[in-house]
Amino acid sequence: MSNIIKSGFKPRKSLAAIAVGTALMLSMPTAMAADAFNGSVKGVITNTSAQATSGATITLKHKGKNITRTIQTAVDGSYSLRKLPVGEYRMTITKEGFDTIEERDLTVTVGGAIVYNGVLLAVGNTSADIERISVTGSRISQIDLESSTGGIVLTADQLEKMPVDSGFEAMALLAPGTTSNSEFDGASVGGSSSAENGYYLNGINITSIKTGIGSISMPWEAISQTEIKSGGIDPSFGGALGGIVNAVSKSGSNEFEFGGYLRVDPEATREHHDNLLNADGTLNKNTAQDESTFTRYNIWASGALIEDSVFFYALYEPQKNDYSAAKINTLDEGETTSDRYFGKLDWYINDEHSIELTTIGFTKKGKGTTFLNDGATQEVGAATGSYATSTGGDVYGLKYSGILNDAMTIEFVAGRTTDNTYNAVENTDPLVVSYLTGSKQYISAETDDVVTESEFIRDQLRLDFNWVLDAHDIKIGVDYTKISVDYQSKQNGVPGREGWWTATYAAGGGRDGLPEGTAYVDQRIRTDFSDSDVESTAFYIQDVWTLTDQLVLNLGVRYSDVANTVSDGRKYIDIKGQIAPRVQAIYDFSGDGTTKLFATYGRYFQPVSANMNIVQGGDRSDVHDYYLVGDTDPTTGEVILLNDGSPSTGEHVGQYTVPASSEPDLIASSNLEAMYSDEITLGFEQEFMDGDMKLGMRAIYRNLGRSIEDTDYNSPISKYFAANGIEASTIPSYVLANPGEDLEMTYDMNGDGTKTSILIPSSELGLPEAKRQYGALETTLSGVGGDSFFYNASYTWSHSWGNTEGLVRTDNGQDDPGWTTSYDYLGLMDHANGNLPNDRRHAFKLNGYYEISDSFTFGFNARVVSGMPINMFSVHPEGKDSCVAGSLWEDCISKYYDQASFYDEEGNPTPRGSAGETDWTTEIDLSLSYNVEVGGGDLLLKATAFNVLNADTQIAVEQIRSQYGDSGLERNPNWGMTTDRLAARYFSLEASYRF
Numbered sequence: 001m002s003n004i005i006k007s008g009f010k011p012r013k014s015l016a017a018i019a020v021g022t023a024l025m026l027s028m029p030t031a032m033a034a035d036a037f038n039g040s041v042k043g044v045i046t047n048t049s050a051q052a053t054s055g056a057t058i059t060l061k062h063k064g065k066n067i068t069r070t071i072q073t074a075v076d077g078s079y080s081l082r083k084l085p086v087g088e089y090r091m092t093i094t095k096e097g098f099d100t101i102e103e104r105d106l107t108v109t110v111g112g113a114i115v116y117n118g119v120l121l122a123v124g125n126t127s128a129d130i131e132r133i134s135v136t137g138s139r140i141s142q143i144d145l146e147s148s149t150g151g152i153v154l155t156a157d158q159l160e161k162m163p164v165d166s167g168f169e170a171m172a173l174l175a176p177g178t179t180s181n182s183e184f185d186g187a188s189v190g191g192s193s194s195a196e197n198g199y200y201l202n203g204i205n206i207t208s209i210k211t212g213i214g215s216i217s218m219p220w221e222a223i224s225q226t227e228i229k230s231g232g233i234d235p236s237f238g239g240a241l242g243g244i245v246n247a248v249s250k251s252g253s254n255e256f257e258f259g260g261y262l263r264v265d266p267e268a269t270r271e272h273h274d275n276l277l278n279a280d281g282t283l284n285k286n287t288a289q290d291e292s293t294f295t296r297y298n299i300w301a302s303g304a305l306i307e308d309s310v311f312f313y314a315l316y317e318p319q320k321n322d323y324s325a326a327k328i329n330t331l332d333e334g335e336t337t338s339d340r341y342f343g344k345l346d347w348y349i350n351d352e353h354s355i356e357l358t359t360i361g362f363t364k365k366g367k368g369t370t371f372l373n374d375g376a377t378q379e380v381g382a383a384t385g386s387y388a389t390s391t392g393g394d395v396y397g398l399k400y401s402g403i404l405n406d407a408m409t410i411e412f413v414a415g416r417t418t419d420n421t422y423n424a425v426e427n428t429d430p431l432v433v434s435y436l437t438g439s440k441q442y443i444s445a446e447t448d449d450v451v452t453e454s455e456f457i458r459d460q461l462r463l464d465f466n467w468v469l470d471a472h473d474i475k476i477g478v479d480y481t482k483i484s485v486d487y488q489s490k491q492n493g494v495p496g497r498e499g500w501w502t503a504t505y506a507a508g509g510g511r512d513g514l515p516e517g518t519a520y521v522d523q524r525i526r527t528d529f530s531d532s533d534v535e536s537t538a539f540y541i542q543d544v545w546t547l548t549d550q551l552v553l554n555l556g557v558r559y560s561d562v563a564n565t566v567s568d569g570r571k572y573i574d575i576k577g578q579i580a581p582r583v584q585a586i587y588d589f590s591g592d593g594t595t596k597l598f599a600t601y602g603r604y605f606q607p608v609s610a611n612m613n614i615v616q617g618g619d620r621s622d623v624h625d626y627y628l629v630g631d632t633d634p635t636t637g638e639v640i641l642l643n644d645g646s647p648s649t650g651e652h653v654g655q656y657t658v659p660a661s662s663e664p665d666l667i668a669s670s671n672l673e674a675m676y677s678d679e680i681t682l683g684f685e686q687e688f689m690d691g692d693m694k695l696g697m698r699a700i701y702r703n704l705g706r707s708i709e710d711t712d713y714n715s716p717i718s719k720y721f722a723a724n725g726i727e728a729s730t731i732p733s734y735v736l737a738n739p740g741e742d743l744e745m746t747y748d749m750n751g752d753g754t755k756t757s758i759l760i761p762s763s764e765l766g767l768p769e770a771k772r773q774y775g776a777l778e779t780t781l782s783g784v785g786g787d788s789f790f791y792n793a794s795y796t797w798s799h800s801w802g803n804t805e806g807l808v809r810t811d812n813g814q815d816d817p818g819w820t821t822s823y824d825y826l827g828l829m830d831h832a833n834g835n836l837p838n839d840r841r842h843a844f845k846l847n848g849y850y851e852i853s854d855s856f857t858f859g860f861n862a863r864v865v866s867g868m869p870i871n872m873f874s875v876h877p878e879g880k881d882s883c884v885a886g887s888l889w890e891d892c893i894s895k896y897y898d899q900a901s902f903y904d905e906e907g908n909p910t911p912r913g914s915a916g917e918t919d920w921t922t923e924i925d926l927s928l929s930y931n932v933e934v935g936g937g938d939l940l941l942k943a944t945a946f947n948v949l950n951a952d953t954q955i956a957v958e959q960i961r962s963q964y965g966d967s968g969l970e971r972n973p974n975w976g977m978t979t980d981r982l983a984a985r986y987f988s989l990e991a992s993y994r995f
Contacts, residue, residue: 035082036236036464037203037248037411038401039108042080042146043116045073045093052077053120056095060106063088064253066308068351071406082466083401083409084108085346085354086225086248093118106140109153110248111227115141115593141593142687142694146544146552148584148598150231150681150698150778151175151243152792156224156250161790161849162859163927163944165988166220168199168245174847175228176778176794177700178243179840179865182956182980183810186213188838189230189243190679190702191774191798193806195817196606198240201247202344202358204397204415209456209483210611211817212807215245216419217362217392219317221261221298222342224250231700232600232681235540235556235582236464236477241606241677241704241806249358251344252311256303259937259994261317265294269987273952275375276981278439279973285980286375289326295319313344328375330384330445334368338392352403358415360395370427370447385427387447393418407469413462421454429645430493434503436519436629437637439963439974444645446492449500454487456610473544475556483534485613490527497646499525503629503639505964507875510896511656512626516968519629521639521649529567530618534610536562542582550591554584562607562674566617572664573617573736578605578674594687599680606675608708608736609807609817616667616710616736616819622658627651659714659733665747666730669737670757675708677772693783700776700798707770707804709739709823716888717745720764739823740769766826766888771802772836791848800839803832803912810837811871811959812900826882827894831902835869835913842866842920859927859944866920867954869913870976872961873899875969877907905962905971921953921982937995944988956980 045056056073060081073079091103098120108114152175164170172178172187179188186194199207199215201223206215229237229244237244270292276285298317305312317340325332345357366389372381397415404410431449434441464477491498501523508516542556558580564573580603589595630648631640639647661667683698714733721728728749737743743765746757776798784790807817814820821828847861876883876894883892894901902910927944956979963972 035113036111036234036246037200037399037413038082039084039086039110040080040082040113041084041089041091041106041108041116042078042113043118044077045079045118045120046077047098047120047122053095053098056093056098056118056120059092059094060084060089063090064255065311065348066254067348080113080468083403083411085251086110091116093120095120098122107155109155109227110225111229111246112144112153113146115143115145117141117593140691142691143593143596143685145586145588145593145596147234147554148232148586148596148600148681148683149229149234150177150700151228153225153227158790158849160940160942161851161857161927161929162847163861163925163946164847165946168215168218168226168247171226172228172243172245173863174792174845174861175230176780176796176843176845177230177776177798178228179838179843181810181838182868183813184213184808184815187243190700190776191772191800191836191838192242192677192702193808193810193838194242195609195807195815196240196242197245198237198243199245201360202249202356202397203399203411203413203462204358204395204417205458205460205481206360206395206417209417209419209458210454210609211815212609213815213817216360216395216417217338217340217364218360219298219315219340219342219362221300221317222249222313222315222344224248231679231698232584232602233582233604234554235542235558235580236475238479238538238540238558238560238580238605239481239536239607241604241675249342249344250302250313251346252302252304252313254304254307254311256301257994258301259299259992261296261298261990261992263294263296263988263990265292265986265988267291267293271950271984271986273981273984276978279977280438283328283375284974284977286326286328289324289331289373289375289378291324292321293323294321309348311346313342315342317341326373326375328442329373331371331373331380332368332447333371334366334387336364336366338362338364354401356397356399356401358395358397358399361392362395363390363392365390370445372445384429384445385425385447387423387425387427389421389423391419391421393420407467409466411464413460415460417458419456421452423448423452425451425492427645428492428494430491430498430501432501432503432641432645432647434638435505435964436503436632436639439958439960439972441638443638443641444501446645449492450489451492452487452489454485454489456486457484458482471546475540475542477540479538479540481536483610485530485532485534485610487530487614487618488528491525493646494644497642497644499523501647503647507895507898507964511624511654513654514626517966520653521627521629521647523625523627523649524622525625526620526622528614528618528620530614531567532565532613532617533569534562534564534607534613536560536607550588552586554582554586556582558582560605564608564613564617566613566662566664567619570664572668573608573672575672575674578676579603580605580676589684594691595684597684599682602679603705604677604679606677606807611817612736612819615816616734617662617664619662620660622660624656624658625652626654626656628653659712661733663747665745665755666732667734667736669735669743670746671742671744671759672708672736673706673738673741675704676706677702677704689783692785693781696778696780698778698780700774700778702774704770704772704802704804704806706738706741707806708736708818709770709804710734710736710819711739711767711823712825712893713737713743713765715891715893716765717760719888720760726758734824738770739767764888766882767823768803768829768833770804770823771833772800772804772806773802774798774800788851789848791846793846794844796843797841798839798843799841800836801834802836803829805836805838810868812873821897821900824897825894826889827876827892828897828901830876830881831909831911834911837868839869839913840865840867855931857929857931859929861925863923864920867918868956869917870915870957871902871912871959872904872910872915872975873959874901874903874905874907874962875899876901877903880907881909899960899962903961905969910961915976918955918957919953921955922949922951923982924948934993935995937993940990940992942990944990945985946988947982947985950985952981952984954978954981
C-alpha cells in the first residue's frame with residue numbers, strides 16, 4: 001500500500017521549486033474558459049524527475065456535501081475539473097507505484113481556477129532529498145495564468161473579520177480602480193458612471209432594474225463569495241461599461257446547522273456633524289437633529305434533505321431603521337422596515353449533474369409623520385401629515401449544471417426579478433423652492449413631492465456550453481433578457497395647485513415672457529406613464545487557447561441586439577449587430593507559474609436603460625404655468641404659503657408646454673447606434689516570499705467610443721430644412737441620437753401617410769462627439785504573514801476626463817440614466833470638456849485583518865482618496881459661443897436651464913472641473929471580533945467603528961456660481977461651500993451564533 005503524504009503546506013524555494021519549475025516548462029496545464037458562476041481546479045502532475053505523469057487519478061471531495069469529482073491526468077500530465085460548487089475541498093492524487101498526495105484544505109472560489117501542481121514520489125524511495133521534493137514540490141499557484149481579468153474575490157469568512165459594511169458597493173470599494181459617489185448609492189469603476197455596472201447572484205441578474213444604480217437590497221448574510229470584476233471582463237458578461245459584481249450564495253451541507261445574527265447601530269454611539277451654514281450664517285443643511293438606530297437580525301437553517309444529494313439553506317432577515325430626518329422647515333420621524341428572506345435548494349442528481357433553485361424577497365416599507373420644524377432653533381412644531389412607501393419584490397432563479405464528459409459541460413440559468421414601488425401621502429403639500437432671497441431655499445413642508453406606482457419585471461435566460469478540444473477550451477453561450485415596465489407618476493398637491501413650484505426672478509426674454517428681474521412663480525406639472533418593454537439578446541463565444549507552454553490566448557467575442565418599445569409595443573430603439581471583441585494574452589514569463597505578463601483589449605456595450613422608456617418613450621405631459629408673485633413675508637421677503645401648501649400667486653402671465661412625443665419615429669434617430677467603450681490593459685503579476693506575497697501592476701486606458709443622448713434638435717433641424725427647401729409640418733424636438741454624428745430622421749413629415757428619410761450631416765448640427773477617457777496605473781500588493789495576518793493594499797493613479805460622465809450626472813445630482821441635461825442643447829456643452837466628476841487622481845487602500853489569538857481578530861479598512869473636480873455653473877450668456885448670432889443654436893435656449901452652463905456670473909467661460917477640487921478624504925474603519933465556543937456552538941461578537949477619526953471632510957460643494965439679484969445675475973456667496981461630508985462616526989455591534 002502506498003504512503004499518504006499530507007500537503008497542507010506552503011512551498012519553499014529549494015530543489016523542489018526547481019523541479020516543479022522544470023516540470024511546468026515541460027507541460028503547462030491547458031487553460032480553461034472562465035466558469036462564471038462556479039469554480040474550477042486544474043494543474044499538472046509530475047514525478048520527482050520532472051516528467052509528466054499520465055493516468056494519475058485526481059479526486060476532489062466537497063467537505064460539506066461529499067460531492068466527488070474524479071479525473072485522470074492526460075498524456076502531458078495535465079488535468080482540469082470544472083463546474084465545482086464553491087467551498088472547501090479535500091484533494092487526493094493517486095497512481096499505482098507512487099505515494100498518495102492529499103491536500104486537505106482547498107478553497108474553490110467563484111469565477112476562477114485554482115492551479116494545483118503535484119509532484120509524486122515513487123513508493124519505497126526513502127532518499128531524504130527526494131522525500132523533501134515530494135512534500136514541498138506540490139504547490140498552489142497564486143498566479144492565474146488563464147485570465148487577466150482585474151478585480152478581487154471576497155469570501156464571507158474574510159468579510160466577517162474585516163470592518164466592511166454590508167452591500168455590494170461597500171465590497172466593490174475594496175478593489176483598486178473603484179471610487180464612491182457623493183450623489184448616488186453606487187460605485188464608479190474605471191471612470192464609468194455608477195449606473196454602468198452589472199450585478200449577479202447565482203447567475204441571476206440582480207441589477208437595479210429602473211436605473212441600473214446598484215443592486216436589489218440583498219439579505220447580505222446569505223452571500224458566500226463575491227467577485228469584483230473591474231476590467232478585462234470575458235464575453236460571458238455584457239450590458240455594462242463599468243464593472244461586474246458576481247456573487248454566489250451560501251448553501252446547505254450534510255451537517256444540519258442553525259444560527260442567528262443580530263446587528264445594532266445604536267443612536268447612543270452615533271456622532272453628529274455640526275449643521276452646514278450658508279455664507280450669511282443661515283442654515284444650509286440640518287444634520288444636528290438627525291437620529292438613527294438601525295437593527296438587523298436573522299435566523300437561518302441549513303442541511304441535507306437527502307444526504308449527499310439534496311441540500312437546503314433558508315434565511316429570514318428583517319431589518320429596521322428608526323430615524324428622525326431633519327430639514328430646514330420640516331422634520332420626518334419614521335421607520336423603514338425590510339422584510340427580507342433567502343432560500344436555496346441544491347439537488348445533486350449525481351456527481352455530474354445538479355439543479356439549483358434560488359428565491360429572494362427584498363420588500364422595503366416606510367412610514368412616518370412630518371412635523372413643522374425651525375432648523376435654526378431646533379423647535380419642532382405641529383404634525384403636517386403622514387406618509388407611507390413600499391418598494392421591492394422577489395427574485396426566483398434556476399440553474400442547471402451538467403458535466404457531459406471530461407471535455408464537455410453545459411449550464412442553464414433562468415430567473416425572474418420583480419421590483420415594485422408605491423408611495424402614499426396624507427400631506428398634499430407640494431414642493432416649493434425659492435430663489436427670492438438668494439440661493440436655493442426649500443420653503444415647503446411636503447411629505448412627498450411625487451406620487452408613484454410602478455412595477456418592473458426582468459426575465460432572463462442563459463445557456464452556456466463548454467468544449468475542451470486539444471489545446472482549446474471553447475465556450476459558447478446565449479443570453480436573453482426582457483424587462484417589462486409599468487409606471488405612472490404625478491406631482492403631489494391638491495387639484496389645480498399641484499406641481500413643482502419655483503419662486504424666482506425672470507432672466508428676460510425667456511419662456512415666461514417677463515422683463516428681466518421680475519419676481520414670478522413657476523408651477524410645473526409633469527405626469528408620466530409607460531407600459532413598455534426592453535429586450536436584449538446576446539450570443540458569445542470564447543476560446544482559451546494554450547498556444548505554447550508559456551503563452552495563453554483568450555479570444556472571445558459577444559454579439560448582441562437590443563430593443564426598447566413605447567406603450568403600444570412599437571420599437572423606438574432597435575439596435576442590432578453590436579460586436580464586442582474581448583481578447584487577452586497571458587505569458588508565463590518565468591515558466592514556473594510564479595510570474596505573468598498580460599495584455600487585454602475589450603469592447604463593452606451599454607443598452608438604453610429601462611428608465612428611458614419612461615422619460616423618453618413614455619406618455620408624458622410637462623407644462624409650466626407662470627404667475628406673478630403674490631403675497632410675501634415683509635420680514636424675510638419669501639413668498640407666503642397658502643393653506644394648501646402652494647405659494648401665493650398673482651396674475652397668470654404665461655404658459656409653456658415642454659415638447660413631448662411617444663411617436664417612435666420622432667423620439668429616436670433611425671440611424672441610432674449603441675453606446676460603447678473600449679478598454680486596453682497591460683500588466684504583470686509576480687509571487688514573492690515563497691508565494692506568501694503577490695505584487696501586481698496594471699495600466700488601463702478606457703475610451704467612450706459612442707454615447708446616446710436626448711437632444712432638442714428643433715432649432716438646427718428647422719434651419720437645415722429651411723436652407724434645403726424641405727417642407728415639414730412636424731419638426732422633431734427631443735430626439736435620442738449619437739451626439740457628434742450624422743442624424744437620420746425617418747417619419748411622416750407632412751402627415752400624408754408617407755415616411756421620408758432625411759440625413760442631416762453632423763456639421764449641420766454642431767454638437768461635439770461624446771468624450772470620456774480614463775487612464776490609470778494600479779499597483780497592488782496582497783498576501784499573508786504566517787497564519788494570522790492577511791492584507792490587501794493598492795495605490796491607483798487615475799485620470800478621468802472628457803465632456804460627459806455617462807448615463808448619470810454627479811455634479812448636478814441627476815440619476816435619470818441617459819436623460820440628463822448633457823447634450824440637451826449645444827450651449828450646455830460649451831466648455832464642458834475637462835476633468836469629470838469621477839476623477840480621483842490618487843487613491844490609497846489598505847484592508848485586511850490580524851488574528852491576535854484563536855479568539856480575537858483585529859480588522860482594518862483604510863482609504864485615502866483625493867478630491868473630486870469643482871465646477872462653476874451659471875446661466876449661458878447670450879451672444880457667446882454657441883449662442884452667437886448666426887450659430888445653428890443662436891436662439892440660446894440653454895439660458896432657460898438657469899445655472900446649468902460652464903460660465904461664471906459675469907459670463908466668462910469656466911471649463912469643466914477647472915475650479916479646483918474638493919478636499920482629500922481619509923476614512924479609517926476598525927473592528928474587533930471575539931470568537932468562542934458556547935454550549936456546543938460558535939459565538940461571534942464583533943464591534944466595528946466606521947470613520948473612527950470622525951472626519952467631517954467635504955465630499956461635495958456648492959457648484960452654482962451665480963444667483964439672481966435685483967439687477968440680474970450676481971455671484972452666489974455660497975459657491976464652493978461644503979454641501980455634503982463624510983458620514984459621522986458610528987458603531988456597529990454584531991453577534992452571531994451557530995450550532
